[in-house]
Amino acid sequence: MLSNFEFVNPQLFWLFLLLPLVALWYFFKRNHQTATLKISSIKGFKTPKNWLARLRPLLFVLRLLALAAIIVALARPRTVDESTRTVSNKGIDIVMAIDVSASMLARDLKPNRLEALKNVAARFIRDRVTxxxxxxxxxxxxxxxxxxxxxxxxxxxxxxxxxxNTVIEGGTAIGSGLATSVNRLKESRAKSKVIILLTDGVNNTGFIDPKIASELAVEFGIKVYTIGLGTNGMAQSPIGIRADGGFQYGMQQVEIDETLLKEIAETTGGKYFRATNNTRLEQIYEEINELEKTDIEEFKYTNYNELFRLWVLLALGFLGLELLLRYTVFKSFV
Structure with a gap:
């Protein structure tokens, strides 16, 4: 509730330290505030208790309250209402080309390459808000x-x-995956067009040469980041299908055409990465996230509602009430 409330000059609250001093001054000087008469004895005077005399310090209390209200007013209390508007007219169009061949079920990344990729890619997607x-x-x-x-x-x-799944023809057609991604981006008018191409193998099938696909990417101003996924050496990979339809796993040599992936990245102005474990895969996507920054303009609107006027009126009210009581009810004590 008070999160949007502030004082412009909070240092002026130090003035409150003067109020106890003023109160002490009044306490010691209260008997000298009115005229006095010295007589030898008051035995001949009837002295009933006078409740007005006891209430006379109320005048000083009202003056202290007026001073306190003035101090608060000087500190300038106000409420702040902030609203923001984000504008991004220079977004980035990104296509993520994902290898879904059987080798992506290898367990060198946990729980396997494909699921590890999906987890990291999901965080990357959430970060690309605009x-x-x-x-x-x-x-x-x-x-x-x-x-x-x-x-x-x-x-x-x-x-x-x-x-x-077995619907897609087996093998790894890097050229086809890249060409399809280029086709999705060729009509884009974004200020930056990016393909993130991920594979864990070599180009061993397809009708499109990866080099021709990378030249198409250059022609349409598309940058390609390539990621080779898999450990160095041997990995537990699918080697057959059991009678129950599940995969049979065995140790196989990891083969990634790093030369080709580096060439694609270099030709298109991108960068090649090698992900050998889950942590490295996360770092790669974080690095790409940093490399491909989106220009965002944020406009902030602030509305101030000044509240000091209320405290000034309150101070005037206390002073007015004090004067009214001083020259009416307590007139005989002035």
Missing amino acids: DRIGLVEYAGESFTKTPLTSDKSIVLTSLKSITY
């Missing part, structure tokens, strides 16, 4: 999973549904 993002799946062939959209819920739902 950008449009699309998804492309590829194995032996490729297709668009999600076209470019700024609706992150759609992209995240599509990403979650990506699994290995």
Whole structure:
């Protein structure tokens, strides 16, 4: 409730330290505030108790309250209402090309390469608040999973549904995956167009040469970041299918065409990364997130509601009441 309340000059509250001093001064000087008469004895005077005399310090209390209200008014209390408006007219269009071949089920990343990628990619997508993002799946062939959209819920739902299946032809067609991604971005008018191409193998199928696809990316002003996914050496990978339909795992050599991935990245002005574990994969996406910054303009509007006038009126009210009582009810004591 008080989060939007502030004082412009809070240092003036130190003046409250003067009020106890003023009160002490009044306490010691109160008997000298009115005229006195010295007589030898008052035995002949009837001295009934006078309640007005006892209430006379009320005048001083009213004056102290007026001083306190003035101090608060000088400190300038006010409420602050802030609103912001974010404008981004220089967004980035990003297509994530994801390898979904059987080798992506290898368990060198936990729980496997594909699920590790999906977890990290989901955080990356959430961070790209103002950008449009699309998804492309590829194995032996490729297709668009999600076209470019700024609706992150759609992209995240599509990403979650990506699994290995036997519908897509087997193999790894890097050229096809890259060409499909380029096709999604070629008509884009964004200030920056980016493809994040991830694979854990070598280009061993498809009708499009990856080098030709990378040249198309250059022609349309698209930057490609390539990620080679997998440990160095051997990895527990699917080697067959059991009778129950599940995969049989065994140790296999990890083969990633790093030369090709580096060439694609270099040709398009991107960068090549190698992810050998979950932590490194997270670091790669964080680095890409930093490299591809979106220009965001934030306009802040502040509305101040000054409240000092209320305290000034309160101080005048206390002073007015004091004067009224002083020259009416307590007139005989002045």
